[in-house]
Amino acid sequence: MRRISLLSVLLLTLVVLAFQNPSVLAAAGPPANAAKTAQAHKASALPPGYVGQKMCETCHTNLGKAFADNPHEKMVDLHGDMGLTCENCHGPGKAHVEGGGNVNKIFRFEKATPKQIDEKCLRCHSTAHPNFMRSPHAKAGVDCLSCHSIHHSTAPDLLISKQPQLCESCHTDVKAQFAMPFHHPVPEGVLKCTDCHDVHGTFSSNNLRSTADQNRICTKCHMDVRGPFVYEHAAVKAVGCLGCHNPHGSQNPRLLNMPNINVLCNQCHSPVSEGTFHSMGQGSSARTPCTDCHTMIHGSNLNEAFIR
Secondary structure (H helix, E strand, O other), X not given: OOOOOHHHHHHHHHHHHHHHOOHHHHHOOOOOOHHHHHHHHHHHOOOOOOOOHHHHHOOOHHHHHHHHXXXXXXXXXXXXXXXXXXXXXXXXXXXXXXXXXXXXXXXXXXXOOHHHHHHHHHHHHOOOOOOXXXXXXXXXXXXXXXXXXXXXXXXXXXXXXOOOHHHHOOOHHHHHHOOOOEEOOOOOOOOOHHHOEOOOOOOOOOOEOOOXXXXXXXXXXXXXXXOOOOEEOHHHHHOOHXXXXXXXXXXXXXXEOOOOHHHHHOOOOHHHHHOOOHHHHOOOOOOOOHHHOOOOOOEEOOOOOOOO
């Protein structure tokens, strides 16, 4: 009998163990071409016309690397981790690839209309922003990419710049109001435009956030005038805070719409000015202002004339 070498014994032992316990072979790792086989299987599972993110990155390398930290990276989970992040927004890429990168065979946002851009974004964001298409922004052709940069912004909300500078780039009239002597501290960074406005649209024409009581936008900060009161000032309920105040800025203290308090009051209480006592408030600002007596002008729990 020929002498069996030590190597042969070891190989025979390994074969016997493998049949008895298949995990021994598994521990040795997959075949060298297993990764390629898995990738090919993954590609074959893609929907018709799609090529996957890895194919996109062969040309768009820098965008692909930067996209790893992008909030939209999670879109890959929408299709069972098949790598359809790019094509979720740009559409199927097979024709684009087979055309040698033909730019006319892929959805290009820079060539799309505002409505087309909005419709693309709202396929995913319609639940969060259901009123956008009725908003003044959408009606004016201010599409999503006017404020957001999907690939190049590092901000969590993908804004192209910070508030209020972004809003003021269009709303220059409001920027001027914030430069007035009396203004809400938006330029100072204490408040943001979106604290009061939902830029993606509400049922209000000026995108004010919608609440059951619209004054709540103001009284969430100005709680001393919130109420409810036993004696309500009708103007507060009917017209609201904006009937007397300019929320962005004013040349008048307390952001009043007019420098003379009595003239402001007599917009509604004009018959009062005919009385002898109240006529003291007409004319010179040195005469008695209405609020010297009617101190609880926003509402009172004690006096129906709002006198303390």
